[in-house]
Amino acid sequence: MAVSLKDIAERAGVSLATVSNVVNGYRPVGERTRQRVQQAVDELGYSPNLSARHLRRGRTGLIALAIPELNNPYFAELAEIAIREAAGLGYTLVMENTAADREAELLLLDGSRRHIIDGLIFSPVRIGRAEVLARTADSPLVLIGEGVHDVPHDHIAIDNVAASHAAIQHLVGIGRRRIAFIGAADGGDRQSAHLRLRGYREALAAAGLPYRPGLVAPTREFGRRDGEQAMRDLLALDEPPDAVFGYNDLVAIGALRALTEAGHRAPRDVAVIGIDDIEEGRFSNPTLTTIAPDKEAIGRLAVRRLVARIEGTQVTAPLTVQTPFRLICRESTSAGR
Amino acid sequence: MAVSLKDIAERAGVSLATVSNVVNGYRPVGERTRQRVQQAVDELGYSPNLSARHLRRGRTGLIALAIPELNNPYFAELAEIAIREAAGLGYTLVMENTAADREAELLLLDGSRRHIIDGLIFSPVRIGRAEVLARTADSPLVLIGEGVHDVPHDHIAIDNVAASHAAIQHLVGIGRRRIAFIGAADGGDRQSAHLRLRGYREALAAAGLPYRPGLVAPTREFGRRDGEQAMRDLLALDEPPDAVFGYNDLVAIGALRALTEAGHRAPRDVAVIGIDDIEEGRFSNPTLTTIAPDKEAIGRLAVRRLVARIEGTQVTAPLTVQTPFRLICRESTSAGR
DNA sequence: TACCACCTCTATAACGTTATACAGGTGGTG
DNA sequence: CACCACCTGTATAACGTTATAGAGGTGGTA
Incomplete structure (x- = not known):
């Protein structure tokens, strides 16, 4: 059923190697032969077996993007950008969901899947520096996010302290x-x-506001549900907050929901801000003020650096890049309500 | 750098074949030898080369889930379920985003990637019956959604006409x-x-309501933005609707946003219902009434059937399964507001 | 004419794995 | 003792591809 080089070679009456050369353009082939081969390829519908090619050449043209939460739109949006960029460079990007599971992360770093991809863009959350250093796979690795620092790999992230600082500064600026x-x-x-907690504390200090541990709500995960529950707890305090900074947009949206259910309104009673600028926040009610990382830059840069490493054109030392962010002010913190 | 069977064999002082047998458990190996080999495997950190294994065995343990919109949470949630199910059966699921692009869909169906996966779960939107029939790849294919019918492959979908009918019935039931x-x-x-349009028309007829073409709003895509724009247009009509049925939850959420911006309230002025039951709708303001497909059933069934085909345990004729759905009534259609 | 350079094309050895066929040893049975 | 069955392990041929070395032919130059 599957058409291989051999079938093409027989059909075109040439050798295996010649067909390979036509397909890859690795070495010049005479015009007449090339056409005969091309015709056979078209007629039989040949497409190269990636496994075999990889085995021989060491490249598959596949790169992976490993993220901790598939149903966090931030990562979905990032993935979409990365997929586009990869396609433009001739690579196929496959997504891997680690589901923030330690075993899954380890497997990805060093498991059998490593043999099938040329490189990995990885946003680790459950493993640390030691695990990354212990990695034996030799394909390039680009880290995104804050999971791991000080390892010999390219690293792309926003300045979380500064981003968080900016969020708090905005809340202070509107009088909270x-x-x-x-x-x-x-x-x-x-x-x-x-x-982000550090940025929060620094910004409070800079604004001359006291740090109140009671206003810091830990969550187990970082979804809407977690934000909702935490907001409920905060509202139950003797002196509830007049503003909330969410670890990410999902958490902030959960907080918005808790406010609505408790009969409060944002921003009148409590102003809300998040981080990520997911599309959902542009359509929530009220719309969500957020710190927008430059997803376009992160996604494209990550892919470009990875491909550069794969193709060996980039032999410089590992690079750490901080991508820019900006405040997007929407209804959840704007006075006009 | 990469550790191969040969390295293990040398280290353990046995033959290549024996190591392979230990790793795969394909044939019995003496206890003493097994331990020596296992120790070498652990020490050197061996993991099999998937490309080579595939080349020889014809299986990679990889299956793909191809979806048209990565940033539609419905698919993200479905993917998460499918990934879990696949892992439980010993397979790794990789996601492919076709971005509703015809070329991407064709490539997936028959391109070189087919050599690297054991099977494909596919939600096609831009290709039809002919393209699926023309497929030459011989790995199993399971179709989900409504894209293609009457092809010799397993097919899983909800009854869209009935689902849509149920949605309209609900709106009629609350007096719209x-x-x-x-x-x-x-x-x-x-x-x-x-x-879904057919279900809409049938339900209107069943309720004795006239079909008004002016109340049917086509959209180019099916995101929040499209729903928002369409709702704006509907509100501009001389006689705007008193209820809206969205093709999916994203569209419905866009409609909610347009209502809020125009100073209307749901459900008081316009009731809104969608399809998909994405988590976002449980946190929107108002929360969104929806027709909930059984994502758990779809995701798990799709994977199970695919794996059954791959392993040849299922040689029955292609099966078409309609998975159940149910109405989840939330604020956007409930009277108490 | 003799020689070399060049241009096409071919034969073949890997890449790492697994399935097949077989070798050697041990124990039991007639 | 001869024979067979069985168990454990081994050598080897594929799978489909690409890189290397080289074969054969043509044309140009000394």
């Missing part, structure tokens, strides 16, 4: 004084949660 | 009479849009 943070990490992982 | 439909397909593709 009791500012809560939803989405502190419970365990030791989720480095970005720590960094 | 001018019911709009957002998300009719513009072109000839998107079979499910046609089916």
Whole structure:
């Protein structure tokens, strides 16, 4: 059933190697022969067996993007950008969902899948520096997000401290004084949660506001549900907050929901801001103010660096890039309501 | 760098074949030898080369799920379920985004990627019966959704006509009479849009309501933005609708946004219902009434049938399964507001 | 004419794995 | 003791591809 080089070679009456050369353009082939071969290829509908090609050549043209939460739109949007960029460079990007599971992350880093891809863009959350250093696979690795630092790989992330700082500054700017943070990490992982908490504290200090541990709500995960529950708890405080900074947009949207259900209104009673700029926040009611990372830059840069490493055109030392972000002010913090 | 069977064999002082037998458990190996080999495997950190294995065995353990919109949460949620089910059966599922692009769909069906996966779960929207029939790849294919019918492959979908009928029935039941439909397909593709339109018309007729073409709003795509624009247009009519049925939840959420912006309220002025039961609709304001397909059933069934075909345990004729759905009534259609 | 350079094309050895066929040893049975 | 069955392990040929070395032919130059 499957058509192989051999079938083409027989049909065209040439050798295996010649067909390969026509298909890959690796070495010049005479015009007459080339046409005969091409015709056979078209007629039989040949497409090369990637496994065999990989085995021989060491490249599949496949790269993977590994993310911790498939149903977080932030990653879906990022993936879409990365897929486009990869296609433009002649690569196919496959998505892998680690589901924030440690075993899944380890497997991805060093498991059997590594043999099938040319390189990996990875957003780790459950493994640390040691695991990345212990990796034996030799395909290039580009890290995104805050999971792991100080490893010999390219690394792309936003400045989480600064981003979080900007969010708080905005809330302070619209006159809020009791500012809560939803989405502190419970365990030791989720480095970005720590960094965003740090930015939160720094910004409070800079604004001359006290740091109140009671206004910091840890969550187990970072979905809408977690934000909703945390917001309910915050509303039950003797002195509830007048503003909330969500670890990400999903958490913030959950908080919005809890406010609505409790009969409060944002931003009148509580202003809400998130991070990620997912499309959902442009359509929520109220629309969500957010810190927008430059997803386009992150996605494209990650793919470009990975491909550069794969093709060996980039032999410089590992590079760490901080991509820009900007504040997008929408209804959930704007006074006009 | 990469550790191969040969390295293990040398280290353990046995033959290549024996190592392979230990790793695969294909044939019995003496206890002493097995332990020596296992130790070498652990020490050197061996993991089999999938390309080579595939080349020899014809299986990679990889299956693909191809969806038309990565940033539609419906597919993300479905993917998450399918990934879990696949893992439970010993397979790795990779996601492919066709972005509703015809070329991408064709490539997936018959391109070089086919050599690297054992089977494909496919939700086609731009190709039809002819293209599927012309496929030459011999790995199993399971179709989901309404894209293609009457082909010799397993097929899983909900009954779109009935689902749409149920949605309209609900709107009629709460007393609405001018019911709009957002998300009719513009072109000839998107079979499910046609089916949902048919259910809409049937239900109107069954309720003794007239079919008003002016209340049917075609959209180019099926995102929040499309729903928002369509709703705006509907509100500009001389006699705007008192209820809206969205092709999917995203469209319905866009409609909700347009209502809010125009100063209307759902369900008081216009009731809104969608299809898909994405998590976002449980947190929107108002929360979104929806027809919930049994995503768990679809995802698990699709994977199970595919794996059965791959492993040849299922040699029955192609099966078409209609999975159940149910109405989930939330704020956007419930009177208490 | 003799020689070399060049241009096409071909034969073949890998890549890492698994299935097949077989070799050697041990124990049991007639 | 002869024979067979069985168990454990091995050598080897594929799978489809590409890189390397080289074969054969043509044309140009000394």
